Amino acid sequence: MDYALLISTYTDQHRHRGWPRQRLLHECLRAAIRNGTLAAGTRLVATRALAAELGVARNTVLYAYEQLASEGFVTTDRRGTVVVAMAPAHAVAEAPPPATHAGLSRRMRDLRTPPDAAHMMGAFVTGVPALDHFPLTLWRRMLERAWRSLSAAQLNYADAAGEAVLRDAIADHLRASRGVVCDASQVFITDGTQSSLDLCCRAFADDGDTIWLENPGYGGALAAARGAGLNVAGIDVDDDGIAPGADDWLLRPPRLVYTTPSHQYPTGSVLSLRRRLALIESAREAGALVIEDDYDSEFRYDGAPLSAIQGLAPDAPVLYLGTFSKTMFPSLRLAFVVAPKALAGPLAQMRAQSASRGRVAEQLALAEFLRSGQFALHLRRMRRLYRQRRDALIEALQRHVGDIAQVHGASAGMHLALRFQGMVLDDAAISAQARERSIVAHALSVQRTQGACGWNGLMLGYAQIPAEQMDGLVRTLAALLHAPSSGAAGDGLRVHAAQQRRTT
């Protein structure tokens, strides 16, 4: 392979794009792998040698190789870097759509396969609160009162931003409990975080603009980004949350940055204060907006509470997202976006044209639930309950799988991540086996948003599982983890990628 020729040809064709040298090299090699010029199994020339041949800094080459690895096109072993066979990561993105997607737009074809019904219920399913502890009778009473208070005129189209009393109650709650700096005019009611994400992606980015997603990250954000025609860049997540490098800001400048700083989805990492402040500053410099999805951080068990990014700097360029799906119950369908003050007016204009304007009684009832103190009381009770359940789960995990897996991200929220130590266990295979035993434990590696994600393990939701059942469930899981077959189905790429994960 004449790399100099390959690269100079490519450079000639793409000169007009004005890409920096490292991006040119990265794009060139990727194109060569895609079109088969660099076939699967090909061993790439050593970084030092290629740098010398091309007359560039070795860092330039290292960067390109690292990008290719993070995208799953190459893998490294002790002897160097090898082009991988069709990797599952881009098999997902590039395989022809399965028959069930026929007729859908391109942008909607390559969403992750959604969980089937069996995925949604079962032990360790994530995102589901302790439904049987919700004060349903009390809620029904408030709802009935709200309905009886309605005049005929209130059956009409309502304010597109939401009912004023609810926006007000939410602003008060956020200021007091989450350090969010806002007033009611900045709060926009939606029917769920998916709608909030759709709104943010369409209102604040255009087709082809880049959005950063955490990698691994939330599938709903991926769906919203794809649906809005955005260009997705997966940014690595490490033990301290989303970890963009200076190169990312330079080479893949974002219009939007989606992040779950208080309890990263799915890993549970908590974004450090240093990184929070850096994120605001970098976003401001780049003219980007941060979408801060604070989906389950009302439940915090240990460690000092961290304020929402939104409140860390005056007029932070942050769209703060919250939901009542976890704190109340999922089928309620009430959530919200808090917009920066300067964007509240334009957003109100847009919502007036495109929002679904109604559900007055539900909003009034929720406002009363908040105002009456019942919401805070319910949160306190659930925090206590979930902490017991979390503690029971952690104990059981340490007892039964402490030798081969580690608990991560358990300081807040309703789920934790169980990370597999070493390279032996295949999380996707174990997740599939668990499902046959009615255990719903999503694999971390499957939550990738671009290329491979470098995490290997399971997501375990505990909010809806009584403490006394934990030990039995974990035993079932432990049997799978200790079974000799666990490693058999392992796929080389993901395991290698996990090894290479950048820890910036």
Next chain:
Amino acid sequence: MDYALLISTYTDQHRHRGWPRQRLLHECLRAAIRNGTLAAGTRLVATRALAAELGVARNTVLYAYEQLASEGFVTTDRRGTVVVAMAPAHAVAEAPPPATHAGLSRRMRDLRTPPDAAHMMGAFVTGVPALDHFPLTLWRRMLERAWRSLSAAQLNYADAAGEAVLRDAIADHLRASRGVVCDASQVFITDGTQSSLDLCCRAFADDGDTIWLENPGYGGALAAARGAGLNVAGIDVDDDGIAPGADDWLLRPPRLVYTTPSHQYPTGSVLSLRRRLALIESAREAGALVIEDDYDSEFRYDGAPLSAIQGLAPDAPVLYLGTFSKTMFPSLRLAFVVAPKALAGPLAQMRAQSASRGRVAEQLALAEFLRSGQFALHLRRMRRLYRQRRDALIEALQRHVGDIAQVHGASAGMHLALRFQGMVLDDAAISAQARERSIVAHALSVQRTQGACGWNGLMLGYAQIPAEQMDGLVRTLAALLHAPSSGAAGDGLRVHAAQQRRTT
């Protein structure tokens, strides 16, 4: 002006696009008008002369001029065709965004200015049912019963397509009353027509794909199309509804065709059966999907009922949209999409990933309302009531403005169109004056979706106005129409465009 030079230069630059000759000519002239080469006031060379000079058929030139006229770039008088001064039609599309839009994405900046609160309530506002005639107590009882029937498990995320009992009840109702051929698996519950439109635009078209909107047409469809990054082509509407020409299918082939065949929004035109059948055939040939928005056709007063397009041919390529905002009440937020059988599976897949899954109690209550016969009873009552109100409005209009305006599109729905005769009255100016007298009568010309729309008049909603109040309200309106100033604010372009409207 050397037209031959102008056009040959343009042709050279755009040869690679492979456009047919008439499109080249149209695009070339439009570009020349936009960049000032053909300044406002310039009289275009006569079609016959230009055809001779270019050596093309005169029809080619006629077509180009007609397109420019329909887009508002030129106008014709007895002596020929003149480039207009900055026309309001494209001033809307091309003016820099007002300050209130700062920060929004490009695609969301140029939506029509949404109605403010004052627009939403007042005499003649459209789209609002007789709220004080809704059986609210009965509905509350059904809702309370549904809530009491819920188990804790039903507070969880629900089926993304909607509750099975509701989908089933809707399918039964549509088969019986609208001639829609479907089963429950094709019915997808949404929280309003705006959501249905967003869904259709994103699930079945990609950025840059063309969607046809009726011109004039529904602003919500325009918002959904823009939000999905689609390329909007406004198709003329005449007395028999949307009227695409063969040229439209050829030159602006659509991926989606949005239409309101049973009671065109805003004109009230009813799409003829011949055109319905032709639309299905042409859409099938073009590989396009028709979005049939049947928003208020449950209320039909005279003339033979026409089946929904969806049911006119087996497996018609139609996405049928319905809503309970008009038949029940707007703040309910329940509507639906009926997908073709072949697309139901893919859509279910996509919804599982991106839909807002919940509101079980409301859906169960609505299913009971339908099943119990209360829905049909309510519809019968409202049909009787609205017919009385419509008759009273028509009588009053004939009495007070019969000399200068004509009622159109009153055979169904909840509003009618009052068309101004002749070129004197300026509908936008009259609408503004009416608002000062608490009368909300939207101007037809403002409902344009591309260029000028060729309609001049007002939309008058009557569903919520007692019959005995009609005469007084119409008197107020009549005073405005007969005032000597009505024509003063008239803008030449729109009036001329009305003259030129194609009547295919």
